[in-house]
Amino acid sequence: MILTVIGSCANQISNREGVSLLIESGHDNLLIDCGPGIVAAFGRCCRKTSEINNVLLTHVHADHMAGFPYFVWNRNFECMGNTPPEDLHVYGENETLRLAKYMIEHCYPELAFPFKVIYHEIKAGDSFNSGILNIETICANHAVPCISAVIKGEDRKLVYTSDTLYNEQLVDKAQNADVLVHEGMMPKSMDALANKVKHSTAFSAGKFANDAKVKQLLMVHIAPSLLGQENVLIDEASLNYQGAISIPYDGSVYRI
Ligand SMILES: [Zn+2]
Ligand SMILES: [Zn+2]
Incomplete structure (x- = not known):
């Protein structure tokens, strides 16, 4: 299984995009989330959006799905005059898919894409497959x-936790994971704000990694104001977790 961190940040900045993960096993693939800079992020990773045929949208916040219609359009644009890409399967909960459909219908009403966009409404707890990849979904907090x-x-x-506070139900499902991609948006000093907006601190990401006994922790969704202070976030996570901790750059690739 190969993980490419297409985007790693909580916001767009000059050299980072909102969190987006590409998981692949041979031809089978899953892209998680489509933030506003998704097309540029694919370009910087020297990858093509038309290679992707499964997308999971975790929630409606713009940093996770504002780029969705442009992503779909770009799959079309990349292949113009050539063999069109395969159909695109899109997974998400009711409201998330409603917004995704609305954006496509209103952004490109004049276009009939040379592939189908097939929406699969799921509820937290459902599972689905992309070839040999099995994806189980769990309600975040x-x-x-x-x-x-x-x-x-x-x-x-x-x-992958997506945006969430510490989640006991997910800890159970994450036991002994080879890689945990957990948001570590803020330092512990911002605990009150993190609880209010329901995001994780690096400290709680470390607690989750320890409780789930994972082999490796990658922290993403870093607040732009914290970039340059990655050592602070890693130190706070390591108070709870003794395994390997890193904060990936956009474009980092891992063999899992
Ligand atoms: Zn969010
Ligand atoms: Zn977010």
Whole structure:
């Protein structure tokens, strides 16, 4: 299983985009989230959006799905005059898909894409497959309905929390994961704000990693104001977790 961190930040800044993860096993793939800079982020990773045929949208916040219609359009644009890309399967909860459909219908009403966009409404707790990748969804604890995902394939397990406070139900599902991608947006000194907006501190990401006994912790969704102070976030996470901790750059690739 290969993980490419397409975007790693809580916001767009000059060299980072909102969190977006690409998980692949051979031809099978899953893109998680489509923030506003998704097309540029794919370009910087030297990847093509037309290679992707499964997308999971975790929630309606703009940093996670504002780029969705442009992503779909770009799949079309990349292949103009050539063989069109495969159909695109889009997974998400009711409100998230409603917004995704609305954006496509209103952004490109004149276009009939040379591939189908197939929407699959899921509820937290549902599972689906992309080839040999199995994706189990779990309800996150965020300000709006939001889902976390446990992805299994090739005897490996990757867990992505999306935006959430510490989530005991997900800890159970994440036991012994090979990689945990957990948001670590803020330092512990911002605990009150984190609780109010339902985001995780690096300290709680470390607690989650320890409680779930994961093999490796990647912290993402870093607040732009904290970039340059990654050592502070990693130190706080390491108060709870003794395993490997890193904060990836956009474009980082991991073999899991
Ligand atoms: Zn959010
Ligand atoms: Zn977010």
